[in-house]
Amino acid sequence: MTNHLGDIQNSKCIFIIGANPAVAHPVGMVHILRAKELGAKIIVVDPYFSRTASKADMFARIRPGTDIAFMYGMIRHIIKNDLYDKEYVKNRVYGFEETAKEAEQYTPEVVENITGVPANQLIEITNMMARAKPATLIYNQGLTQHSVGTGNTRQTVILQLLLGNIGKPGGGCNILRGHDNVQGASDMSNLAHSLPGYYGLAEGAWKYFCSNWKVDYAWMQSRFKSPDLLHKNGFSVATWRFGVLEEQNAKNNAGTMIRGMMNIGSGLSSISLTDTTKKAMEKLELCVIVDPYFNDMGAIADMKNNLFMLPAASQIETSGTVTATNRGTQWRNKVVEPMYECKTDHEILFQLAKKLGYYDELVRAMGDGKGGFTWPEDATREYTQAIRSIGLQGITPERLKAQSENWHMFDPKTLKGSGPFKNEFYSLPWPCWSEKHPGTPVMYDDSIPVSQGGMGFRVRWTPKTPDGTSLLSEVELKGTKSGAKGHDHITAANVEEITGIKLSDEEKEKVKGKSWSTDTSNILVEKAMQAGLCPYGNGKARTVVWEWVDKVPKHREPLHSPRPDLIAQYPTYKDKDNHYRANIKYESRQNEKVWAKEYPMQLLTGRYVEHLGTGTESRSSIYLAELAPEPLLDIHPDKGHDLGLRDGDMVWIYGTTGLRIKVKCKFSTRVAYDTASMPYTYSGIYQGESILGRYPKGLAPYAVGEGSNTIISYGFDIVTTTPETKCTLCRIEKA
Amino acid sequence: MTPNTSMRFYCDESRCIDCHGCEVACKEAHHLPVGVNRRRVITLNEGVIGQESYLSIACQHCSDAPCEQVCPVDCFYIRADGIVLHDKDKCIGCGYCLYACPFGAPQFPRQGVFGSKGAMDKCTYCAGGPEDTHSEKEYQLYGQNRIAEGKVPACAAMCSTKALLAGDATSVSKIITERVLRRGSGRGASESAMWNAAYK
Numbered sequence: 001m002t003n004h005l006g007d008i009q010n011s012k013c014i015f016i017i018g019a020n021p022a023v024a025h026p027v028g029m030v031h032i033l034r035a036k037e038l039g040a041k042i043i044v045v046d047p048y049f050s051r052t053a054s055k056a057d058m059f060a061r062i063r064p065g066t067d068i069a070f071m072y073g074m075i076r077h078i079i080k081n082d083l084y085d086k087e088y089v090k091n092r093v094y095g096f097e098e099t100a101k102e103a104e105q106y107t108p109e110v111v112e113n114i115t116g117v118p119a120n121q122l123i124e125i126t127n128m129m130a131r132a133k134p135a136t137l138i139y140n141q142g143l144t145q146h147s148v149g150t151g152n153t154r155q156t157v158i159l160q161l162l163l164g165n166i167g168k169p170g171g172g173c174n175i176l177r178g179h180d181n182v183q184g185a186s187d188m189s190n191l192a193h194s195l196p197g198y199y200g201l202a203e204g205a206w207k208y209f210c211s212n213w214k215v216d217y218a219w220m221q222s223r224f225k226s227p228d229l230l231h232k233n234g235f236s237v238a239t240w241r242f243g244v245l246e247e248q249n250a251k252n253n254a255g256t257m258i259r260g261m262m263n264i265g266s267g268l269s270s271i272s273l274t275d276t277t278k279k280a281m282e283k284l285e286l287c288v289i290v291d292p293y294f295n296d297m298g299a300i301a302d303m304k305n306n307l308f309m310l311p312a313a314s315q316i317e318t319s320g321t322v323t324a325t326n327r328g329t330q331w332r333n334k335v336v337e338p339m340y341e342c343k344t345d346h347e348i349l350f351q352l353a354k355k356l357g358y359y360d361e362l363v364r365a366m367g368d369g370k371g372g373f374t375w376p377e378d379a380t381r382e383y384t385q386a387i388r389s390i391g392l393q394g395i396t397p398e399r400l401k402a403q404s405e406n407w408h409m410f411d412p413k414t415l416k417g418s419g420p421f422k423n424e425f426y427s428l429p430w431p432c433w434s435e436k437h438p439g440t441p442v443m444y445d446d447s448i449p450v451s452q453g454g455m456g457f458r459v460r461w462t463p464k465t466p467d468g469t470s471l472l473s474e475v476e477l478k479g480t481k482s483g484a485k486g487h488d489h490i491t492a493a494n495v496e497e498i499t500g501i502k503l504s505d506e507e508k509e510k511v512k513g514k515s516w517s518t519d520t521s522n523i524l525v526e527k528a529m530q531a532g533l534c535p536y537g538n539g540k541a542r543t544v545v546w547e548w549v550d551k552v553p554k555h556r557e558p559l560h561s562p563r564p565d566l567i568a569q570y571p572t573y574k575d576k577d578n579h580y581r582a583n584i585k586y587e588s589r590q591n592e593k594v595w596a597k598e599y600p601m602q603l604l605t606g607r608y609v610e611h612l613g614t615g616t617e618s619r620s621s622i623y624l625a626e627l628a629p630e631p632l633l634d635i636h637p638d639k640g641h642d643l644g645l646r647d648g649d650m651v652w653i654y655g656t657t658g659l660r661i662k663v664k665c666k667f668s669t670r671v672a673y674d675t676a677s678m679p680y681t682y683s684g685i686y687q688g689e690s691i692l693g694r695y696p697k698g699l700a701p702y703a704v705g706e707g708s709n710t711i712i713s714y715g716f717d718i719v720t721t722t723p724e725t726k727c728t729l730c731r732i733e734k735a
Numbered sequence: 736m737t738p739n740t741s742m743r744f745y746c747d748e749s750r751c752i753d754c755h756g757c758e759v760a761c762k763e764a765h766h767l768p769v770g771v772n773r774r775r776v777i778t779l780n781e782g783v784i785g786q787e788s789y790l791s792i793a794c795q796h797c798s799d800a801p802c803e804q805v806c807p808v809d810c811f812y813i814r815a816d817g818i819v820l821h822d823k824d825k826c827i828g829c830g831y832c833l834y835a836c837p838f839g840a841p842q843f844p845r846q847g848v849f850g851s852k853g854a855m856d857k858c859t860y861c862a863g864g865p866e867d868t869h870s871e872k873e874y875q876l877y878g879q880n881r882i883a884e885g886k887v888p889a890c891a892a893m894c895s896t897k898a899l900l901a902g903d904a905t906s907v908s909k910i911i912t913e914r915v916l917r918r919g920s921g922r923g924a925s926e927s928a929m930w931n932a933a934y935k
Contacts (some may be wrong), residue, residue: 023751026752026756033752036749037749049782049787051752052752053784055752059784590896610755623759623763627759651736
């Protein structure tokens with residue numbers, strides 16, 4: 001989130017696209033409802049009339065996978081009618097012309113044809129959004145899980161930039177994800193393309209981390225099969241299966257196929273192509289799953305050997321930091337000791353490191369460096385002091401603990417503290433540039449100095465475009481002493497010139513060769529703030545990413561499109577080799593056949609409020625199972641009658657994967673005539689057959705059913721490989 | 736004017752999002768058997784754009800409680816603070832109270848197809864029953880007694896959007912009045928007028 005939950009109450013208009021917080025984030029929903037009570041309008045754009053939509057002032061039913069076209073329709077209307085913030089765009093945005101040019105073709109009529117949203121509704125929504133100052137934008141997996149997912153999310157930012165809503169209380173792009181600590185997992189980079197803190201995988205980043213971890217870079221290189229692998233994306237949670245099953249991918253992985261897999265707390269069946277995961281697991285020589293509950297993949301994969309399930313402790317049996325959706329960190333206390341034979345995640349990982357022979361290196365940066373350390377305080381110090389790219393250095397266990405003991409001293413709407421905390425925001429939302437810094441509740445806010453929580457974060461940018469155009473902002477930051485406007489990021493080489501502050505010889509020695517994000521003395525950051533400048537620089541936001549296939553977001557039909565007539569004009573990408581080490585199909589899959597002929601229905605997937613992720617935890621709760629015992633396929637009554645169904649009949653859903661699942665149908669006008677919807681959170685039945693016999697005695701969940709991912713179509717995001725679960729075609733028949 | 740200290744539930748329809756958190760909080764707090772629903776969230780006009788709404792319903796602890804009036808064995812009693820409770824040892828499980836209740840609040844645990852209905856069970860406002868406060872027997876028969884601990888009922892405490900309010904009538908009314916006035920400030924007087932809302 002650029003802003004925070006309480007800040008939504010400052011908004012005059014809440015535009016929700018591809019998100020259903022009433023179900024996925026009920027605790028966040030209260031802020032939206034409070035804003036509504038204060039007069040904000042709520043707009044929901046979704047293929048599904050959700051519980052969130054029931055609270056909206058306006059609901060537009062959009063065809064899945066057409067969000068970019070819809071938002072270009074908005075952008076075109078905004079530009080044509082002078083509804084954009086000209087001053088803001090001139091000062092803070094690069095690439096307006098390219099955006100306007102791409103938007104030109106998306107007339108309301110074209111948008112209606114692509115998205116299914118009536119032209120007049122598009123205009124009405126756009127006017128409502130554009131005239132509200134400020135307006136906030138909320139999205140979630142409904143935008144990210146597409147082959148164009150990255151384009152979707154960029155488009156939300158571009159829309160908000162044109163309206164001048166980024167960097168303002170009540171504005172921003174806010175992602176309500178609804179899983180505990182998702183932001184923390186992202187910051188720690190439990191991902192395959194970067195070191196923690198978005199530092200990337202280049203040599204400099206590795207060397208920086210090796211020095212923080214107090215290990216030799218050469219030793220680190222020696223841990224890899226070949227040194228060049230350090231700098232290549234690994235397999236992602238979506239692509240690893242192709243590294244087990246498809247020989248062609250060995251060349252992307254130093255000549256070997258994947259032979260073992262260890263999964264810590266990931267819901268494997270919440271990823272598309274469950275059958276591929278199953279086959280991959282069954283081929284592995286070693287499969288370890290660490291989970292507090294019996295992870296359902298342990299039963300879906302039919303394995304007699306090589307499968308180990310380790311019981312992990314739950315969150316109440318351990319302590320440490322969690323990072324909420326607003327980038328705020330909180331301290332969580334242990335309530336009970338780990339019960340029975342379960343162990344905490346870190347204990348399992350420490351024991352593994354001992355067996356593998358690198359425990360000493362793993363713990364060297366904590367405590368006395370010889371294995372004498374306090375968990376989790378020393379681990380917290382290690383990561384916060386290393387991750388300066390997003391300004392974690394001001395976060396300490398002591399500050400977090402003091403805050404969590406004194407909730408009553410903070411204002412829930414502004415996060416501002418009072419009394420002894422009057423110079424802090426609750427949870428020290430990053431960037432928190434130093435131990436005296438208050439944290440940053442609203443990112444990119446240039447109306448307050450950086451030292452008081454202004455501006456945000458930015459990694460890996462240059463002050464000039466490849467054609468030499470300056471990317472420097474034309475806004476002077478609040479509190480700037482020198483009158484300087486936009487400026488480059490602060491390094492040892494330019495610190496004196498940009499800040500106008502002379503460094504002592506001692507200081508110069510400390511920062512030699514460093515930049516704001518690698519200087520562990522924090523001198524460069526402090527000098528920047530002292531001069532009223534921003535450590536990472538002050539540049540324009542760019543709507544053009546020249547390194548990517550889509551320099552500006554482009555509408556592209558999903559791989560499995562219900563509108564084959566639009567594929568020629570809006571084709572998907574070329575097939576992409578070595579995409580997170582797997583060769584991924586795009587156009588070859590889209591053109592394999594006219595999918596919509598055999599599979600005329602679109603299948604939406606989402607959640608029930610009772611169940612989270614794969615449901616391994618929530619389906620094991622008797623009361624939640626009582627409320628939501630099985631998955632139901634929402635189908636429009638007219639469609640149901642056309643298929644010869646009665647409400648409550650069992651149906652087969654055939655997917656483009658060639659597989660089928662059996663579920664009960666429920667007549668509902670939440671979906672359009674040609675669309676059906678079901679939750680993805682179930683397992684225990686696989687292609688019509690019960691697999692409960694494969695669960696260890698007493699560990700089968702109470703609520704069982706088919707998981708939608710067995711039949712969700714192939715397809716992955718072009719940048720991140722996030723599965724395209726939100727654009728699936730299917731055929732429904734009476735069972 | 737003396738404040739009205741009788742205890743009330745109020746479900747703010749514009750805040751309720753059908754998350755069933757209140758139901759689960761209730762079952763979890765009192766370890767109720769599956770099938771016994773002291774509280775339920777109902778959905779009205781499901782899937783109808785512009786008309787769908789939700790409401791959380793339990794025993795409303797009526798001032799002039801019909802259940803108490805019809806009970807043949809007089810097992811109900813109304814506390815000074817308005818909370819309607821009953822004595823399970825006296826209850827004969829006849830079901831008259833269910834006929835009388837406008838909200839369908841009384842629950843009858845069943846066992847098997849022809850099993851006996853057993854003593855009636857219903858929302859206690861988390862105030863236990865006639866047994867000694869915080870005794871094992873009170874807990875077994877009625878569940879937690881949070882009121883004796885100075886806490887609001889578990890359902891209202893859990894509510895993620897603060898749609899479900901519980902407390903003395905004066906406090907609940909104050910919160911609702913504030914919300915109605917706020918809504919009025921942003922959406923025009925017609926929608927804020929309570930009479931319109933009440934008799935729509």
